[in-house]
Each structure stands twice: as structure tokens, then as C-alpha cells.
Amino acid sequence: MSKKSKYAAVPYLVWMVIFILVPLILIGVFAFTTTVQVDSEGNVLTTEEYDTYVADLIAEYDEIGEDYDINELLENDDITEKTVFTLAHILEVSKYSSVLINSAWLALIATAICLVIAYPLAYMISRMRESRQKLALMLVMLPMWMNFLLRTYAWMTLLEKNGLINKLFGLIGLGPFEMINTQGAVVLGMIYNYLPFMILPLYSVMTKIDSRTIEAAQDLGANGIQVLGRVIIPLSMPGVATGITQVFVPSISTFIISRMLGGGTNMLIGDLIDLQFLGNAYNPSLGAAISLVLMVFIILCMSITNQLDNEDMEGVLM
Amino acid sequence: MKKLSLFLAAALLTAAVSPIGVSASDTEELTYSDSVDWDKFRGQNITINVYNWGEYISVDDGTEGAFDTNRAFEELTGIDVNYTNFASNEELYAKLKNGGSSYDIIIPSDYMIARMINENMLEKLDYSNIPNFELLISDDFKGMDYDPNDEYSVPYMWGMVGLIYNTTLVDPEDDVYSWNILWNEKYAGDILMFSNSRDAFMIAEKYLGYSMNTTDEQELRHAASALTDQKLLVQAYVMDEIFDKMIGGEAALAPYYAGDALTMIADNPELAYAVPREGTNLFVDAMCIPKGAKNKEAAELYINFMCETLVALRNCEYIGYSTPQKYVLDYLDPELANDPIAYPDEATLANTEAFIALPNATTQLIDELWTSILTASEAEPWTIPVFLLACLGLSIGINVYRQVKKKRNV
Numbered sequence: 001m002s003k004k005s006k007y008a009a010v011p012y013l014v015w016m017v018i019f020i021l022v023p024l025i026l027i028g029v030f031a032f033t034t035t036v037q038v039d040s041e042g043n044v045l046t047t048e049e050y051d052t053y054v055a056d057l058i059a060e061y062d063e064i065g066e067d068y069d070i071n072e073l074l075e076n077d078d079i080t081e082k083t084v085f086t087l088a089h090i091l092e093v094s095k096y097s098s099v100l101i102n103s104a105w106l107a108l109i110a111t112a113i114c115l116v117i118a119y120p121l122a123y124m125i126s127r128m129r130e131s132r133q134k135l136a137l138m139l140v141m142l143p144m145w146m147n148f149l150l151r152t153y154a155w156m157t158l159l160e161k162n163g164l165i166n167k168l169f170g171l172i173g174l175g176p177f178e179m180i181n182t183q184g185a186v187v188l189g190m191i192y193n194y195l196p197f198m199i200l201p202l203y204s205v206m207t208k209i210d211s212r213t214i215e216a217a218q219d220l221g222a223n224g225i226q227v228l229g230r231v232i233i234p235l236s237m238p239g240v241a242t243g244i245t246q247v248f249v250p251s252i253s254t255f256i257i258s259r260m261l262g263g264g265t266n267m268l269i270g271d272l273i274d275l276q277f278l279g280n281a282y283n284p285s286l287g288a289a290i291s292l293v294l295m296v297f298i299i300l301c302m303s304i305t306n307q308l309d310n311e312d313m314e315g316v317l318m
Numbered sequence: 319m320k321k322l323s324l325f326l327a328a329a330l331l332t333a334a335v336s337p338i339g340v341s342a343s344d345t346e347e348l349t350y351s352d353s354v355d356w357d358k359f360r361g362q363n364i365t366i367n368v369y370n371w372g373e374y375i376s377v378d379d380g381t382e383g384a385f386d387t388n389r390a391f392e393e394l395t396g397i398d399v400n401y402t403n404f405a406s407n408e409e410l411y412a413k414l415k416n417g418g419s420s421y422d423i424i425i426p427s428d429y430m431i432a433r434m435i436n437e438n439m440l441e442k443l444d445y446s447n448i449p450n451f452e453l454l455i456s457d458d459f460k461g462m463d464y465d466p467n468d469e470y471s472v473p474y475m476w477g478m479v480g481l482i483y484n485t486t487l488v489d490p491e492d493d494v495y496s497w498n499i500l501w502n503e504k505y506a507g508d509i510l511m512f513s514n515s516r517d518a519f520m521i522a523e524k525y526l527g528y529s530m531n532t533t534d535e536q537e538l539r540h541a542a543s544a545l546t547d548q549k550l551l552v553q554a555y556v557m558d559e560i561f562d563k564m565i566g567g568e569a570a571l572a573p574y575y576a577g578d579a580l581t582m583i584a585d586n587p588e589l590a591y592a593v594p595r596e597g598t599n600l601f602v603d604a605m606c607i608p609k610g611a612k613n614k615e616a617a618e619l620y621i622n623f624m625c626e627t628l629v630a631l632r633n634c635e636y637i638g639y640s641t642p643q644k645y646v647l648d649y650l651d652p653e654l655a656n657d658p659i660a661y662p663d664e665a666t667l668a669n670t671e672a673f674i675a676l677p678n679a680t681t682q683l684i685d686e687l688w689t690s691i692l693t694a695s696e697a698e699p700w701t702i703p704v705f706l707l708a709c710l711g712l713s714i715g716i717n718v719y720r721q722v723k724k725k726r727n728v
Contacts (some may be wrong), residue, residue: 047679087703094702099693143615181554264513264555267692275689279433282412283685293702296709303713307720 030288032084053079089289096272096290103269105296106183107251110190114198114247115240117191122202123232124238130176132208140199140277143192145157152189152260181263187259190247197246205239206232232237239309247299248273248305347651348628353449356623359616360396366422366616369410372403372558373578373604374425374475376636385632387675391623398615406514414439414608422617424608427601427622429516431466431471432675434606440470441607447618448472450625451496459642462602463674471604472621475639477576478600478662478670479517480593482560482583487570494592497525500571501544506551510563510572511553514686516673519601521573524596530671533680542687549691564589575601577639578660583659584638591659593666600670602642 037045045053057073091303127138143147143151157179169175180184209232217227255270269290276287350356368388377388388399406431413419414434426434434440445451451472459473483494487508500509500521512518520530522541532538535692553569561578563569565586574582579591605621607614623629627645634641634650640660641647647655654660666711676684 003715053678070334090650090703090706091700095690095698096693097702097705156562160563160566160568173462198581264556265549265552265554265690270687272693278409278412282408282415284416294705296706304715307716 027288027291030285031292032085032087032091034088034285035081035083038080038082044082044084045079050079053209054146064296090293093287093289093293096269099272100269100293100297102142102253102266106187106189107248110187110194110247110251111198111244113187113191114195115243118198118202118242118243119193119236122199122206124197125203126206127211137200137203138194144196148193151193152257155185155189155192155230156180156260159188180261181265183262183266186258186266186268189261190251190254193257194247194250197250198243201242202236202239206237209235213245237308238269241305244308245302248301252298253294272295321405326601341624346531348631350623350626350628351450351453353453354447354619354622356395356619358395358619362396362641363398364613364616365398365400366620367400367402367420368423368620369402369404369413369421370423372405373475373561374403374603374637374639375401376632385636387629387633390629391620395616395619397613397619399595399620407516408514420610420612421608422611423605423620425474425605426602427603427673428462428464429673431606433472434608436463436675439609439709441609441611441614442469443472443607444615444618447615448622448625450622454627454630454644456627456642456644457536459602462604463672464602465604472604472625473602473604473636474640475577475637476600476602476642477639477660478519478593478666479573479598480576480579480659481571481587482564482574482589482591483570484564484567484588485590486588487567492604494571494590497521497573497594497596497597500573500619501525501548502550503551505570507553508570509548509552509571510560511548511552511555512573515559515684517573518688519553519684520599520673522548524594524598525680527596528672530599531676533672533677535683538680538683538687542691545688547693555692561658570593575638575639576662580638580657580659593662593669595669597669597671600667602670602672603639 020263037050039045054074057077061073077216121140125133125140130135156163160166161178161180163180165179166176169177214227214231217231222230232318252268253273254269255268255274258266258268264271273287273290273294276283276290327701352430354621376385376387378384380391388401391397404413407426410424410426411430413433414421415423424465431440445468453466455473459476460468462473465471481497481499483496483499488499489504492502492504499505500511512521519538519541522539522544523530523532526537526540526544528534528537528541556563556572560574561582564572564574564582567586567588575592579589583589583591605624607617607621611617624633625643627643627649630641631646632641634643634646635654637653638660641650647661658666714720
């Protein structure tokens with residue numbers, strides 16, 4: 001690579017430092033630190049000690065009847081805040097391990113179903129005539145032109161007890177079925193919203209498979225299943241790996257789908273993080289700790305899927 | 319509370335004495351007062367950021383004679399309004415604490431105002447810019463507990479929490495005048511519940527016969543376990559989504575704010591409203607200016623505008639909440655002014671309690687309990703660290719194995 005072309009990466013590097021690296025560091029800082037009150041001798045005050053101290057101070061000044069600013073008083077008394085390292089937040093995340101497991105499980109199901117639906121479809125599209133391919137791809141992308149929230153909201157009205165689907169069932173004397181506010185509805189929301197992210201990478205890999213490769217396999221006596229198992233699947237593995245990552249990662253961290261379709265009773269890890277930053281339980285440190293745990297988990301999942309497009313793995317799978 | 323009911327009795331009396339049909343014709347004569355110079359900021363290209371509850375202001379909804387509050391303000395003063403919504407006091411609090419966004423007007427509830435005052439998050443108001451506070455706000459709403467010296471806030475609306483139920487889905491034999499019904503297994507899957515901790519705990523505490531401002535850890539834990547039991551029966555935890563769900567007949571029972579109950583009943587006559595006898599919460603939402611507001615004076619002009627009788631009347635008509643204004647009731651449609659949902663009788667009011675700001679430790683405990691109610695699981699504290707190490711180890715292992723294998727093949 002020439003020196004000049006290296007400079008072309010500068011804009012992205014700057015972007016990466018500002019918007020990826022710095023926030024990551026901040027998350028780490030939030031997750032591993034806590035503020036404590038320290039008195040003039042450097043002793044750490046417990047919450048109770050601090051509260052009684054403040055209460056005493058207020059009582060004292062109320063007795064004199066003077067105007068005061070409590071923050072100023074504390075400053076005068078050399079009570080200061082200090083940031084110290086702590087593992088407490090990470091330990092606290094343990095309380096929510098079942099939420100993490102549940103999120104991972106639902107995301108896994110959604111990813112598996114997406115793969116099953118998308119794989120044959122992507123193959124079919126890739127074997128179409130060029131002009132048809134464009135049309136088919138447009139149809140795949142079409143739902144993505146609408147706002148994400150709107151699409152999920154539409155599912156709400158479809159799945160509700162008095163929703164369209166139950167009304168249709170009612171016409172033929174079935175139901176009503178419990179559909180909304182279930183885990184199934186959450187998985188459905190994930191599949192619906194993220195399916196295109198599975199189809200597109202699969203398609204782009206499959207269009208590159210030369211038809212002559214498949215014909216060659218057939219000429220050499222491979223039957224349909226053998227062609228699929230020994231030629232198409234190994235060659236499309238990079239697409240599968242990308243697709244899985246692109247569906248699994250947003251699925252496991254989603255919060256709006258579970259809130260709208262899960263009714264707030266099927267809480268996912270994303271909801272939990274949202275609750276720490278924008279919800280009732282305002283606790284950014286715990287939120288950062290959960291995000292950190294989620295990130296490590298996703299890194300693991302990605303290194304496993306990366307195995308899939310490893311060239312050495314060809315044949316091993318079958 | 320006594321003061322309030324006296325005021326109400328007086329208001330009802332005036333409404334009764336004044337000739338029928340007064341409202342329709344008289345409101346047209348209402349104009350903006352000249353209490354302040356509305357044109358002060360015209361042409362200066364100022365924008366104020368207003369952060370309010372969802373469905374909490376009169377907007378142009380296409381009906382005849384609809385009043386768009388923010389547009390009217392823009393026309394009157396030449397100040398642009400950037401209007402956004404929040405769904406709960408806690409969301410508002412978190413947004414302000416996170417920083418980064420700057421608002422000029424916020425409209426939190428009583429207990430949140432007290433908490434924000436404690437935490438030095440609110441700007442003191444200059445009441446000389448808000449003469450309407452002195453002129454038009456009823457004395458019963460001055461010197462409230464959350465802001466005893468009237469330094470930080472101007473009341474916007476008040477109301478209470480009650481039980482909204484669907485008459486076609488609730489058995490008439492069952493007692494809707496008790497919070498007990500929210501724990502009745504008959505309605506499993508048909509109950510909606512507040513998704514904010516303070517209101518949800520209020521209901522559980524009243525159900526168990528405690529104060530809604532309890533700081534007793536034992537009582538709070540009992541309330542939390544009642545809420546955990548109730549979770550099995552709850553269809554969904556909601557805030558503004560309740561409108562769609564109750565109007566569409568998705569659920570049978572839901573506790574919510576009286577003013578919104580009126581809106582929902584107007585859209586679906588099958589709905590009805592009851593105030594449980596165990597008591598409930600009476601709240602005041604008031605306009606405040608947060609620290610760091612960029613256009614404080616323009617914001618004060620906005621507060622003064624919101625207190626104008628005409629504006630308060632239109633907002634009151636539109637959102638159905640109860641007004642703290644002196645003269646609005648005289649102009650209000652008698653049907654609404656006499657509606658027991660919006661303006662309940664003395665006995666009901668006497669049985670209410672207002673939220674106060676809780677000590678930090680209690681707030682923290684409630685938040686913790688609430689999160690664990692929603693996620694409900696117990697596990698050893700070491701599980702996550704061990705899990706993390708395993709994840710890291712595994713992914714490093716996989717990658718190292720790959721590299722080694724690659725090298726060997728080369």
C-alpha cells in the first residue's frame with residue numbers, strides 16, 4: 001500500500017476515535033467506578049454516615065436560622081466526592097443473568113428462523129434473470145423504507161386481541177388467540193424487522209457462485225443434495241456468517257420490539273439497559289456494566305460465527 | 319386538602335349560579351390580557367424548547383374551532399416553540415441528568431419538582447415576568463408542599479389516579495371501588511399497569527393499606543412482592559399506550575389519570591371510571607425552568623401565556639385534566655365543570671394523598687425493587703463475572719486456535 005492511500009483512511013479513523021473509542025472508554029469508566037464521599041482526613045463515609053452528617057448540618061443551621069447553601073457548607077467542611085474503582089456494578093449484573101439468557105435465546109431463535117427463510121429465497125433470487133433480480137431485491141428492501149417504529153406498531157394492531165388477525169379468525173369461528181405480549185410476538189418482531197439483513201449478504205455471496213460450478217458438479221454425478229451440501233453451502237458460508245451477525249446482534253440488544261410486542265412483561269437485556277439510562281431506575285453505572293457484559297457476549301458470538309467463513313471449515317460441516 | 323375542597327365548593331356554586339349556556343358565548347369575548355409585553359422578543363428569532371407530557375396540551379386535531387396552543391403562542395409573541403414529549407417523570411429526570419439536551423420549559427409533577435429542587439436542577443423563576451401567577455392562579459395552589467415559597471414552579475393542571483374499566487368486560491358483581499380488583503385472578507391477562515415505579519408502588523401500597531410516601535423498607539418490600547404476584551395477571555406495563563389499548567377494548571382494567579380517563583371515555587362509552595376507597599394519589603403538574611435554560615425570559619413569557627384564562631381554558635377543555643386557575647371554571651362547559659371525574663366531591667378528595675419527595679435511599683430502593691419485579695430472577699453474584707471470563711477465554715481460544723491452524727497449513 002502506498003503512503004498516500006493511507007491518508008484516505010484518516011476521516012474514518014477520526015470518526016472511529018470520537019464516536020467509537022471514546023464512548024467505549026466512557027462505558028468502561030462508568031461500569032468500573034463509583035463516587036464516594038470522603039471527609040477531610042480521607043476516610044470514606046458510608047451512605048448512612050453521610051446522610052446523618054448532612055442532616056446534622058442542616059439541623060444546626062436551621063437552629064441558627066441563617067440562610068445557607070448546603071453544597072457550600074459541605075465544601076467548607078472538606079467533604080468531597082471521590083471516584084474509586086469498584087466491581088460492584090459488574091457483580092450486580094448477575095441479578096439479571098436470566099434476562100441475558102432469555103434475550104440470547106430469543107435472538108438465537110429469530111436468527112435461526114431468519115436463516116431458514118432467507119437461504120432458499122436468496123438462492124432463488126440469485127438464479128433469476130438480472131432484471132428480475134433487481135425487482136426481487138427491491139421487494140425485499142421495501143419494508144425497510146418505512147420507519148422501524150411504524151412497522152413494529154403495525155404488528156401491534158395486527159396481533160392484538162381485537163386486532164385484525166383475531167378478527168379474521170373470528171369470522172371462521174376460531175380464536176381469539178393470545179398473540180400479543182408473548183415471547184412469540186417478540187421473536188416475530190425480530191424476524192420481520194431483521195430478515196432483510198439476512199437475505200442481502202446471502203444474496204450478494206450467492207450471485208458470485210458461477211452457474212458453471214454447479215453444472216460441473218452435476219456433470220460429475222452429484223445429485224441435488226450433494227450439490228447443495230458440497231458446493232453451494234460451502235461457497236455461501238461467508239454470507240451466512242455475515243447474515244447471522246447482522247441479525248443476531250440487533251436482535252439481542254433490541255428494546256423497542258420487546259416493549260411494543262412483549263408488553264413490558266418480557267423484558268430483554270436492551271430494555272434493562274434502557275431502564276438504567278432513560279427509565280425509572282436511573283443508574284448509568286449499572287447500565288454501562290450491563291452494556292459491557294453484552295458486548296463481551298457479542299464478541300464471543302462473533303468469533304464463533306467467524307469460524308463459519310473459515311476456508312478450512314469446508315467439508316467439515318457436511 | 320381542605321382548602322382545595324372549599325375552593326371547589328365555591329367554584330361549583332359559581333357554576334350553578336351563572337346562567338346556563340354561558341360558556342359557549344362568553345369564551346369568544348376572552349382575549350389575551352395585557353399583563354406583559356407579548357411582543358418583547360418578536361423578530362429576535364428565538365426558539366424555546368418545551369418538554370411536556372404526551373397528550374397534555376391543546377393541539378389542532380382538525381375539529382372545528384380547535385386551538386393550537388403552541389401556534390397561538392408563536393403568533394402572539396414571534397417566539398418559535400420546539401415541542402417534545404416525555405412519558406414519565408422519571409424519563410424527564412433521566413434526560414435532564416444525562417445532560418446534553420437543553421430545555422427551557424418542563425412540566426414535572428409535584429414529587430419530581432421537590433426532588434429536582436433538592437438536587438439543584440431548577441432555575442428560580444422571576445415572577446415579575448409571570449404576573450398571571452399572582453392574578454389568575456387559585457390561592458389553593460400557592461405555597462404547595464413541593465415548592466413552599468413559590469420560587470420554582472407555576473401549577474399547570476392537577477388530577478388524581480383512578481381505575482378505568484370496561485363495563486362490558488368487568489363483572490358488575492365485582493367491586494371496582496377497591497384496588498383489590500387489580501389482584502383478582504379472574505382478570506388475568508386483562509389488566510394494564512403503570513410502567514413507572516412511583517405510581518405502581520402507590521397502588522400496591524394503598525392496596526396493602528400503607529402510606530404512598532412510606533420509607534419503611536419492610537413495607538416497600540411487601541409492596542414489591544404484591545406487585546410481583548400481580549405480574550402474573552398483568553397484560554402489559556404501559557404509559558401512553560393505554561389510550562389505544564383501553565379504547566380498543568384490549569384490556570378490562572387499568573389505573574390511570576382522571577383527565578385521561580375522560581378522554582378515553584369520550585372515545586369509547588363502554589369505559590367507566592372509579593376512585594378506589596382505599597385512597598389514591600392527588601397530583602399537581604407544574605411548569606418549571608431547568609438549570610441551563612438558554613432563554614429564561616422567553617420561557618417565563620411562555621409560562622405567563624399558559625396561565626392566560628383563554629389558553630388555560632382551551633387546554634383544560636382539550637385534555638380534560640382539572641385546572642388550578644381562578645376563572646377557567648366559569649367559562650368551562652358546565653358538563654365538564656360538574657363532572658365528578660374531573661372535579662370529584664369533597665369526600666373523594668379528602669381520601670387522597672400527595673406524593674412528597676422521598677429520601678435518596680428510598681428512591682433507590684424503589685428503583686431496585688421495581689427493576690427486579692420486571693425482571694424477576696435471583697442468581698448468585700458471581701455468575702456474571704464467571705460467565706464473562708468464560709466468554710473472553712473462549713473467544714480468545716477460538717481465535718488462537720485458528721491462527722495456529724492457519725500457520726500450520728501454510
